[in-house]
Amino acid sequence: MCVVSLIPIRPGLEPERRDAARNRELLLRAARELIEECGADGLTMGTLAQRAGVGKGTVFRRFGSRAGLMMTLLSDAEAGFQGRFMFGPPPLGPGAPPLERLIAFGEERIAWVLEFGELARAADVSAYNRFDVPAAVLWHRHLEMLLREAGLTADPWLMATSLSAVLEPERILHAVRVHQIAPERLAASWRELVSRVVRGA
Amino acid sequence: MCVVSLIPIRPGLEPERRDAARNRELLLRAARELIEECGADGLTMGTLAQRAGVGKGTVFRRFGSRAGLMMTLLSDAEAGFQGRFMFGPPPLGPGAPPLERLIAFGEERIAWVLEFGELARAADVSAYNRFDVPAAVLWHRHLEMLLREAGLTADPWLMATSLSAVLEPERILHAVRVHQIAPERLAASWRELVSRVVRGA
DNA sequence: AATAGAAGCGGACCGCAGTCCGTTTTGATC
DNA sequence: GATCAAAACGGACTGCGGTCCGCTTCTATT
Numbered sequence: 001m002c003v004v005s006l007i008p009i010r011p012g013l014e015p016e017r018r019d020a021a022r023n024r025e026l027l028l029r030a031a032r033e034l035i036e037e038c039g040a041d042g043l044t045m046g047t048l049a050q051r052a053g054v055g056k057g058t059v060f061r062r063f064g065s066r067a068g069l070m071m072t073l074l075s076d077a078e079a080g081f082q083g084r085f086m087f088g089p090p091p092l093g094p095g096a097p098p099l100e101r102l103i104a105f106g107e108e109r110i111a112w113v114l115e116f117g118e119l120a121r122a123a124d125v126s127a128y129n130r131f132d133v134p135a136a137v138l139w140h141r142h143l144e145m146l147l148r149e150a151g152l153t154a155d156p157w158l159m160a161t162s163l164s165a166v167l168e169p170e171r172i173l174h175a176v177r178v179h180q181i182a183p184e185r186l187a188a189s190w191r192e193l194v195s196r197v198v199r200g201a
Numbered sequence: 202m203c204v205v206s207l208i209p210i211r212p213g214l215e216p217e218r219r220d221a222a223r224n225r226e227l228l229l230r231a232a233r234e235l236i237e238e239c240g241a242d243g244l245t246m247g248t249l250a251q252r253a254g255v256g257k258g259t260v261f262r263r264f265g266s267r268a269g270l271m272m273t274l275l276s277d278a279e280a281g282f283q284g285r286f287m288f289g290p291p292p293l294g295p296g297a298p299p300l301e302r303l304i305a306f307g308e309e310r311i312a313w314v315l316e317f318g319e320l321a322r323a324a325d326v327s328a329y330n331r332f333d334v335p336a337a338v339l340w341h342r343h344l345e346m347l348l349r350e351a352g353l354t355a356d357p358w359l360m361a362t363s364l365s366a367v368l369e370p371e372r373i374l375h376a377v378r379v380h381q382i383a384p385e386r387l388a389a390s391w392r393e394l395v396s397r398v399v400r401g402a
Numbered sequence: 403a404a405t406a407g408a409a410g411c412g413g414a415c416c417g418c419a420g421t422c423c424g425t426t427t428t429g430a431t432c
Numbered sequence: 433g434a435t436c437a438a439a440a441c442g443g444a445c446t447g448c449g450g451t452c453c454g455c456t457t458c459t460a461t462t
Binding site (some may be wrong): 076129131132154155156159161162165166168171174178181185186188189192193195197199 | 207330356367
C-alpha cells in the first residue's frame, strides 16, 4: 500500500534527532488539542508554540508554514482516502467500470470534505501552489486516468482539472454551509456531470 | 445598461463629502500607480496610504479591506464584461442559441482572466464569502439561465456552480502560468465540457 | 458669520505569520 | 569522558492587514 505522503518523508537513512522527534509529538498533540478547542481557524502559530512549550521558531522549522502544519494534520485522513480509491474495494477502488469509479470518487470526496473540510480549507488558504501539492496531483492523475479509461479522448488532463475544481473544499463547504445544499444533492449533481462528460466516447 | 456594481453604490440622495471624494480619487490613482510599479501582490495598504498622502484609517474606511480595494479597481473591467454578456452582440450577448452563448461566455471569461487575473486573484484571496460577491452571483445566475434555456433540467443551479468553479481565476492562471497551457486549449476544453453538459436535453 | 453635530480623518496600536541569529542540545568520534 | 560540528532551539524582530478613538473638517441651519 504505497500512499503518497503530504509532507516530504525524511529520506531513509537520516534519522530525526531525539529532541526534534519529541518536539514534533508535542506540537502535533498540542495542535490537535487547540483545534478541538478553538477550531482550525482559531489556531495561531504563537499559541501553538506556547501550548507545546517550545519556541515559535521550532514550529516553523518543523512545518514550514501554517498551511504545512494543517497538511500534516490532514495526512492521515488523506492517506485513508488515497488508499481507498487506489486499492480499496469497488466501486471506488479498482474493479468497477470507470464511470462508476468516477461517481464514487466524487461521492466519497464530498463526504470527506464534510468531515475534514475545515482543516482542508485552512491548509489550502494562501498556499500559493496548492494545486501542486502531492495529494492534489495524485487526485488529478487519478481523475485523468479514469477519464481515459472511460474513453474520453478530448484533453483528459484539462478535463480532470475542471473536475477537480468542482470538488474543491471551499466551494463544497460554501454550498452546504451557506446555501444549505444537502450533500446528496451535491452528489447527484456530480453524478450528472461526470455521466455527461464521459457519455458517448 | 444596468450594470451591477461591485461596491455598494451610495444610495441616491446622500452625496459624498468633498474631502472624502478627493481622497478617494487620490487613493485610486495611487493604487493604480503602485500596481503598475509593484504588481497587485506587491501593493500594501500602508504604502498606499503613504503614497496617497492620507492616513491608513482612511484607506480602510474607504474600501473596507484589501479585497474591497481590489474589487473597486476591478469594477470597470467587470462592468465591461457584464455589459457584453448581458446586452452585447451575439454570440456572447442575447440572440444566439444558449450553447453558443455558454461557449462564448467561457472564452471571454478566459481572455478576461488573462488580462485582469492578477487583480482578480488579489480580490478573491481571503474574501471569506467571495462566492456571494455581486459579480459572482450575477455570473452564476447567467450560467444557470443559459443552462435552463439549453434544456438542462437536472439541477441547473448546482451545475452553474460547477461551471463557475471551472472558470475561477486562480485555476486558469495556474494552468497558463505554471503548466504553460495555451489559452486556446483552455477554451477548447471549456467548449467540450459545456457541449457535453447540455447535450441531449 | 456663528454654530453644532455629523462625517471624515490619521496614526498609534493590535494580533498574526513568518524570519533571523546567537545559544543550546545532540550524538558520532576519539 | 572529552571534543566538536551539525542540527535544533527560542524568542526578539519585521511587515502586514485591520481596528480604534481622539481630533479635524465639512455642511446644514440660523
